[in-house]
Amino acid sequence: MLYTEIRYLVGKEFxxxxxxxxxLNGILLxxxxxxxxxxxxxxNAITAETWNSLFWIILLFVAVNGISKSFLQESxxxxxxxxxxxxxxAIVLAKxxxxxxxxxxxxxxxxxxxxLLMGNMVVNIPLFLLTLMIGSLGLASVLTMVAAIASxxxxxxxxxxxxxxxxxxxxxATLMKISHAALNSMDWSxxxxxLVILLTINFAVIALAxxxxxxxxxx
Numbered sequence: 001m002l003y004t005e006i007r008y009l010v011g012k013e014f015x016x017x018x019x020x021x022x023x024l025n026g027i028l029l030x031x032x033x034x035x036x037x038x039x040x041x042x043x044n045a046i047t048a049e050t051w052n053s054l055f056w057i058i059l060l061f062v063a064v065n066g067i068s069k070s071f072l073q074e075s076x077x078x079x080x081x082x083x084x085x086x087x088x089x090a091i092v093l094a095k096x097x098x099x100x101x102x103x104x105x106x107x108x109x110x111x112x113x114x115x116l117l118m119g120n121m122v123v124n125i126p127l128f129l130l131t132l133m134i135g136s137l138g139l140a141s142v143l144t145m146v147a148a149i150a151s152x153x154x155x156x157x158x159x160x161x162x163x164x165x166x167x168x169x170x171x172x173a174t175l176m177k178i179s180h181a182a183l184n185s186m187d188w189s190x191x192x193x194x195l196v197i198l199l200t201i202n203f204a205v206i207a208l209a210x211x212x213x214x215x216x217x218x219x
Contacts, residue, residue, distance in 0.1 A: 002093075005086040009094030027066045031110055034058050039117040048121045048183045051114070056176050059110050060139070060168065066106060067099050067143040068160055071151035079151075088217035092209050095144045103136035121183050127191070128182040134198045135175045141205040142167050148209075148216060167205070174198055 017024055038054055046054075071079075082091055111132065122128045143164055150160035178194050181187075 002087065002090055005090035006094045006097065009086060009090060010098050013094065013098040023069060027062065027106065028109070030065060031058070031062050031106060032113060034061070035110065035113040035117060042118075046118060049180070051118055051121045052176060052180050052183055054118075055110065055114055056135075056172055056179070059107060059135075060172060062106055062110065063103055063139040063143055064161065064164070066102055067140065068147055068150075070095050070099060070144050070147045083217065088214040089210055091217070092144065092148065092213040093206075095148075096141050096206065096209065099140035099144050100137050103140045104133060107132045107136050123184060124182040124186045124188075127188060128179055130195075131175055131178045131182060131198075134195070134202065135171070138171045138175075138198060138202045138205070139168070141202055141209065142171065145205060145209045145213070148213060152216060171198070171201055174201075 035058060038058065042050060042054070111128075143160075146160050146164040146167070149163060174194050174197050178191055178198075181191055
């Protein structure tokens with residue numbers, strides 16, 4: 001039953017995205033323009049450390065802009081309608097899965113634009129791509145849960161930015177450490193602990209969303 005609800009809800013998210021292409025096009029335009037402006041600002045003067053820092057900063061802002069619409073764009077009437085059709089667990093898990101797909105696509109596109117404009121400074125590409133996917137899951141789960149909380153506070157976007165900062169900060173710091181290693185060496189040793197930390201944060205946030213969202217939804 002839960003699987004069926006999640007499947008239909010994820011399909012609903014894709015259909016809404018296709019009907020509102022301007023939202024996705026706006027996110028893509030923001031991503032491309034930000035990378036291009038960064039390229040103009042740091043042309044011929046970028047180091048591996050700067051490349052790594054700029055990449056994750058841009059991806060973070062893209063994630064906040066892209067995932068904030070998860071709950072903030074939905075009216076209370078529509079949320080009440082969803083309440084009569086599906087369980088709150090299915091709703092929040094479907095949002096996380098859809099945002100994971102969105103973040104994975106945006107992450108790969110951002111990486112591609114960086115390679116095109118900034119050059120390839122990544123030595124260990126498999127490790128970097130693995131970090132991208134785990135980071136996409138982390139950003140999707142954290143920002144989806146924070147967007148759900150912000151939607152209960154008069155759809156306050158600024159509240160989402162404030163609440164997400166202390167949670168995203170350790171996640172982003174760990175991602176930058178792993179990606180920094182991927183930019184400098186093919187060696188995977190010593191990174192197991194960081195990968196475990198990332199996975200632990202991701203699953204902890206998803207578990208909290210699954211357990212706490214029903215109480216938030218009933219409010």
